[in-house]
Amino acid sequence: MKRILLIAVLLALTPACKRAAREVVVYTSVDQVFSEPIFKEFERQSGIAVRAVFDTEETKSTGVLNRLIAEAQHPQADVFWANDPVRPFLLIKRRLAEPYLSPSASDIPATFRAADGTWTDFAARARVLLVNKKRVSPGEMPRSVRDLANPRWKGQTAIANPLFGTTTMHVAALFTTWGEEQARAFLASLKTNDVRMVSSNGEVKRLVSTGEVAFGLADTDDAFEAIKEGAPVEAVYPDQEGMGTLVMPTSAVLIKGGPHPETGRKLVDYLLTPDVERRMADSAGHMPLRPDVPVPQGVKRVSEIKAMQLDYARVATDMERIEPWLRQWVGL
């Protein structure tokens, strides 16, 4: 028994002994597989240890955000790296964002940064229609998100649960752009057209890649992964002749009252460098906001597509406003 107790104490002490003198705490909804190498590089360059909390796929975008809100009275995080540009506004509304004008952001287009420094966008994704080329002929390629409601594709398309992830923001953006009535009618038509609602964008990718559905709404990084895996798919940037494609930069926010404000600023500075945009383009197919950052084959720059013209703050407001209705629509 004494031997077991000794082992227990030694094991418990091990992590404590490894704690670094300087550290920063970051919560992120960017996939761990992409964000963690960025943190490791920051650790290597700065000597500051990064302690991170990641989201699960099923509660992507909302899990760590809710944890930040739950911890609002006693913030544990220094930095929030959001995987979309809307969630930061939910923190700003709750006075959880600390204004910080990072010198690294000076060459990021002004539309992608807050004048007061409460948020700064970088490395973006776009919402695309991921199409299985074996199931959809070139002449039938969908061109708009409205094609999800086209009876031609009844029961053959998929979207992720709009209570989570980038799908929430997409639906909110449609409410902002089309207005209440048109957006609700569109969502009702999705139900009529038997659009499959699945747990995540990753699941949409899987269904399209295997041909279980003809096409579905996903993000550019899902498309990037599917193409890299050799799936017979094509990413269509929807509504290029109309309202444009939804572009979703990731966003860095310094948390007010975080335990390590100084190292938090250093991490924000690092995240906003062109090098991180390049790394995110290479590893995750993210679209750089800066026009001069090199991109790998198959990845477009934001300047190369027609983007939806949106006020992300308004989208955030709409997102919270439609939440009760959306939950009813989902059935929860």
Next chain:
Amino acid sequence: MAETVGRTLRRALRQREQTVVLAAAGAIVLLASALPLARLLAEIPGAGTAALAVLARSRPWGLLIRSLALAAAVTACAIAIGAPLGLLVARTDLPGRRALWMLHAFPMFLPPFLLALGWFQLLGREGLVRSEMTARLLFSEVGLVVVLALAFSPVVTSLVALSLLGMDASLEEAARLAARQSRVATRILLPAARPALALAAIVVFALSVSELGVPMFLRVDVFPAAVFARLGGIQYAPGEAFVLALPLMPVALGLLFLERRLVGAGSFAVAGLRGMSRAPIPLQRWRPALAAASWSVALAGALPLGALALRAVRGGGFGNLPQWIGQAPWTSLGTAAVAATLIAAVGLVLGHGAARRLRGASMLDALAVLAFVTPASVLGVGLIAVWNSSATRALYGSVAILIIGYTARYVVVGIRAVASVVLQSPVHLEEAAAAAGARFWRRLIRIVLPVNSRGVAAGWLLAMVFCLRDFETAVLYYPPGREPLPVRIFTLEANGPPPVVAALALAHVLITALVLAVGVLLLPRRSAG
């Protein structure tokens, strides 16, 4: 003056030593398990009518019925597999029965979603058996039931086997003089194992109904996933999530009632560690067929681990392991070891108290059972609400919160493990010590602990493994940069390289196997007779 007060206090403490020790152990259970649940109950009035309206919708109830049906199916399948297998490994001459038991039991000590991951590597579209049909079957209710039944059937097997090994040998010997082997098995052995079987059914049902990782991985809609989703939804509303989880409370209380009614005192006696050795029942002409069937079941349970190993080796996953594994193994091992020690200590006091029917111990045992069967995500939100305050910030931001969470959820393991052995140890030793003037604490440390050291150590080991396999409780509040290994595997699984994820899963398997092996080696020797 101070000396007089001190003397009076010491005398009072001595007189009420039993109450003080039980209260200290009870305080740990109350602080870890009851406080988070009470804190969330207090959130309900503040959540308002909107929160209560959640239960006015049909979907949550539909999901609840679906979850209960799936858990019932898992339980039925686990009993169908585990009951006969328990009998075979404990009391027959099945070839290699000890090795078979170990092979069959091992997956029980792993996070079930790890096994689902293995089945995916085997039956998924890019698995070793590339078939559209197997993939569809896996990502369905059938797949969920099969994966969980194979994961949890060792619980039934082991409890039944331990119960049969611990039963009074004279009963069986007497029966064997007058009856055929099959009659002895069906009329004596299986009825004797009924309390163990009932307890196993309750444990499997509780584990199945609160399982989160496997249904989320296999994309099967279940109630706990809906609660978890509500916690991670657009608006953070813990009160509403708790309201949503309320229907699970009657389920938890129902399980507690069933456990008390069907199992009763037998619940403490199922893990008999004092059975006398007897000659095994010869299987005769059934031996080859039963051996083939039993080994097939054991190998089926281990198949997903083989698939994970192949995936990791073929994809070079082990080469990238150092890059991705981080500190997770140390966090897992350290926190699990400390939590298991705390659980064993509380278990020694309350398990002994429950077995000897000391006042309050039974109520605290019931509370521990309730915390175990409550959905882990609900417990997790309660833990955040209680511990994320300015006064306890240091604890909340450190690995201590993992230890508190594990203790909250798995303290029942320690209580039950100790109670089961204490109940089978002679009470006259304690009575003799008391008559000689030994007070409660001294009797506990000098008599109960040495006499039952094997049971206490086994309880520690079991608690350690339960903490190691935990995913559901820790995922909501793990401290930044200190995620346990199962959480790391789950968050990396989303878009991580499959060979690396498989290698990480195997690292967890290896760690668990090592802990079990070292733990068994360090277990105090069984006392003769």
